[in-house]
Amino acid sequence: MYFYKNEFIPKSDIHLSPDDRGYYFGDGIYEVFRVYQGQLYEQEAHLQRLQRTANEVRLTFPFTIPQIGQILTDLVAKNKLIDGTVYMQITRGEAPRAHPFPSHAEPVMLAYCTEVPRPAATIHNGIKAITFADIRWLRCDLKTLNLLPNVMAKQAALDHGVQEVVLHREGTVTECSASNLMIVKDGVLYTHPANHLILHGITRAVVLRLARALDMPVKEEAFTTDQLANADEAFITGTTVEITPILEVDGGPIGTGVPGPHTRKLQEEFVRTFA
Structure with a gap:
């Protein structure tokens, strides 16, 4: 069961318009929610970010934030989803193709559920990554369809046989392709500050909160690819990856090449709190 425009309907009954601005301009915003035991994880934080992004791109919602929250809750219930994800997007609507905002288009909301188990093996065993130039636009804090x-x-x-890339701007690490990045050096947790160069990840914020509760020193400041290579530990954070260790970057090990103690402690606390 999907939600499209104003109703819950089967996927087969959805007919997307070729004039939807999300189709030809990427003119829309989105969120991905994790569901644990039938409950939307950090729902309020996701909806607050959705509202912020909508404000920044001047997109009007077809529903209020409380109504959107209820729609997503109902969607989870109708699909009897226990563990998985909910994807939702809102586009500016249907209009003849022209760059200016259309004056009469009505925003279109789409949402659906996917049954996805926790990637327990990857979270436990870790991943490998390469560095990659961050060539994205300068509003990476907005969760748009672009x-x-x-x-x-x-x-x-994937072409290099690894699972993720570490994005950097002239040597300054920002984040990854679909997740935020943190490193540990001498017991201190570092991550790029939440400015326009990174997505303000919901799980990123959760991990920082957990770290502070565990009396782990935290510094929200930029670090370089050299500092990453010399870190004691590194891990990514995200809605679908939770806290996943990075064991190797560009062929070189991070720390001892195995998930470190701070990463493990944060993982344990995350599972205890949410999953």
């Missing part, structure tokens, strides 16, 4: 640079980056990782 994801071709992220797609290209992720494919570059």
Whole structure:
């Protein structure tokens, strides 16, 4: 069961218009929610980010934020989803192709559920990554449909036989193709500050909160690819990856080449709290 425009309907009954601005301009916004035990994880934080992105791109919602929250809750219930994800997007609507905002278009909302188990093996065993130039636009804090640079980056990782890329701007690490990045050095947790160069990840914020609760020193400041290579630990954070260790970057090990103690402690606390 999907939600499209104003109703819950089967996927087969959805007919997307070729005039939808999300189709030919990427003119829309989205969120991906994790569902644990039938409950939307960090729902309020996701909806707040959705509202912020909508404000920044001047997109009007077809529903209020409380109504959207209820629609997503109902969608999970109708699909009897226990563990998985909910994807939702809102486009500016249908209009003849022209760059200016259309004056009479009505925003279109689409949402659906996917049954996805926790990637337990990857979370436990870790992944490998390569570095990759961050060539995206300068509003990476907005969760819009314009994801071709992220797609290209992720494919570059797969082409090199690894699972993720670490994006950098002239040597300064930002984030990854679909996740935020953190490193640990001498017991201190570092991650890029939440400015316009990275997505303000929901799980990123959760991990920082957990780290502070565990009395782990945290510094939200930029670090370089050299600092990453010399880190004691590194891991990515995200809605679908939770806290996943990075064991190797560009063929060189991070720390001892196995998930570190701080990463493991944060993973344990995350599972205890949410999953």
